[in-house]
Amino acid sequence: MLGNLFRAETSTLQDPSDELWDALCGPQSAAGKVVTADTAMRVAAVYACVRILSETVAALPFNLYQKTAKNNREVASKHPLQMLLHDLPNEEMTSMDFRTQLMAALQLRGNAFSEVERDRAGRVHGVWPINPDKVWVGRSEKTKRLSFEIHDGDMRTLTPQRMWRVAGLSTNGIIGLSPISQAREGIGLSLALEEHGARLFSNGAKPGGVLQVEGKLSDPAYARLRKSWSDRHQGGANAHRVAILEEGTKWNQIGMSSEDAQFLESRKYQRSEIASMFGVPPHMIADLEKATFSNIEHQSIQFVVYSLLPWLKRIEQSIFRDLLSPVERREYYAKHSVEGLLRGDSKSRSEFYKNLFNSGAISINDMRRLENMNSIDGGDQHWLQLAMAPITQSREPSSSGSSND
Incomplete structure (x- = not known):
């Protein structure tokens, strides 16, 4: 390489x-x-x-x-x-x-x-x-x-x-x-x-810890003690089992918990x-x-x-x-x-579609496609609300022939 x-x-x-x-x-x-x-x-x-x-x-x-x-x-x-x-x-x-x-x-x-x-x-x-x-x-x-x-x-x-x-x-x-x-x-x-x-x-x-014994163990005794302890206490299935210590053996825990x-x-x-x-x-x-x-x-x-x-x-x-x-x-x-x-939940999507539709930005079929729905006849037409008008046009024109008498 x-x-x-x-x-x-x-x-x-x-x-x-x-x-x-x-x-x-x-x-x-x-x-x-x-x-x-x-x-x-x-x-x-x-x-x-x-x-x-x-x-x-x-x-x-x-x-x-x-x-x-x-x-x-x-x-x-x-x-x-x-x-x-x-x-x-x-x-x-x-x-x-x-x-x-x-x-x-x-x-x-x-x-x-x-x-x-x-x-x-x-x-x-x-x-x-x-x-x-x-x-x-x-x-x-x-x-x-x-x-x-x-x-x-x-x-x-x-x-x-x-x-x-x-x-x-x-x-x-x-x-x-x-x-x-x-x-x-x-x-x-x-x-x-x-x-x-x-x-x-x-x-x-x-x-981890240590098993402390008085004196020196022979090799067979050492091997027997180690095997006995591992077989009885190693593994999650053996957690909290009672330990039986013989002939003055003591358990000393070491390390952090x-x-x-x-x-x-x-x-x-x-x-x-x-x-x-x-x-x-x-x-x-x-x-x-x-x-x-x-x-x-x-x-x-x-x-x-x-x-x-x-x-x-x-x-x-x-x-x-x-x-x-x-x-x-x-x-x-x-x-x-x-x-x-980015559409969010159904309520958020409804408000999103409503605002875009009312401003003429999208059509009915545009919304249906976004919702994975088939198009409908006439659904490609864009609509624009015209309810708003300048405030100057809201005054009623004066009637003809009126006088200021």
């Missing part, structure tokens, strides 16, 4: 210090746990955040649109890219599967790469995901263009025309930072806390910290400690605006850059529909 970081004809865009450290020492946190994208998913909060973000984005309506007259738009149903985005990106994956994988790669590794298949006319007819760990990005010193080396058995190089890439938060605009690497210490602490809890209950929910170490409070804090790292409201990963019925709806809207929209913009603009030709960019663009996530 290290030999592929520097090549004569390319200049690296990746910082080799992290690669070198991970290769020599492993991506180990100060808590003593190795933190990678795979081990991080063992933390329930990380798994929940990645699942919420990935599946929510993948479930959103996603279409390729074509610009029409008067700044209108319509779904580009005849364009081959529409089927790839909306239905089948390749012959093995559905759109839901592909986009879930793409978002998971972004959340865990900070980058998502897909190999692009094109026909002789240059049109996209398939996209295949690539493990970001197997992609090295460089820049050619001759052409100054990006190049992508894929190390999945046999090394091969792809040009930008054959690669669809999406990057997360980045310091150079090309390579995204891995959220797992940036939050290594917090996730490592969560892994250590989970292991501590598991070991605590495997030992009957009691911290879970209360002294604030074990539960530490786990709660790590869960909240991980949720904030991914930008997921705590109530969405079953942390309802500070949630109320009055603020959950607003937190959900904030989740769409501040957490989802940046990712949706990255995906949409990367499609504009990598999957559309310069000519197609003039009239085509990809767009997610998030209106369904």
Whole structure:
């Protein structure tokens, strides 16, 4: 792996210090746990955040649109890219599967790469995901263009025309930072806390201690005492069993109790910290400690605006850059529909529709489409209330022939 970081004809865009450290020492946190994208998913909060973000984005309506007259738009149903985005990106994956994988790669590794298949006319007819760990990005010193080396058995190089890439938060605009690497210490602490809890209950929910005896035990006596104690008291099923100590043996507890170490409070804090790292409201990963019925709806809207929209913009603009030709960019663009996530409850939607309908902004059929209902005849007509009038017109005109006598 290290030999592929520097090549004569390319200049690296990746910082080799992290690669070198991970290769020599492993991506180990100060808590003593190795933190990678795979081990991080063992933390329930990380798994929940990645699942919420990935599946929510993948479930959103996603279409390729074509610009029409008067700044209108319509779904580009005849364009081959529409089927790839909306239905089948390749012959093995559905759109839901592909986009879930793409978002998971972004959340865990900070980058998502897909190999692009094109026909002789240059049109996209398939996209295949690539493990970001197997992609090295460089820049050619001759052409100054990006190049992508894929190390999945046999090394091969792809040009930008054959690669669809999406990057997360980045310091150079090309390579995204891995959220797992940036939050290594917090996730490592969560892994250590989970292991501590598991070991605590495997030992009957009691911290470690020592059995003290007078004199020196022979090897058979030592082995018998250790086996007898483990068989009778180790494991959650043996918690609180009465200990029988023979011939002056004494039990001395050592170490802090879970209360002294604030074990539960530490786990709660790590869960909240991980949720904030991914930008997921705590109530969405079953942390309802500070949630109320009055603020959950607003937190959900904030989740769409501040957490989802940046990712949706990255995906949409990367499609504009990598999957559309310069000519197609003039009239085509990809767009997610998030209106369904912002509509709120039935009462809020009713007020929203009423205000837009009364101002003539939407029609009856527009509202029915938003509610996934069929259109009706005559429902495309827009209406405008005209009950208001200037105050000067409210005066009754004077009758003809009146005098000021």
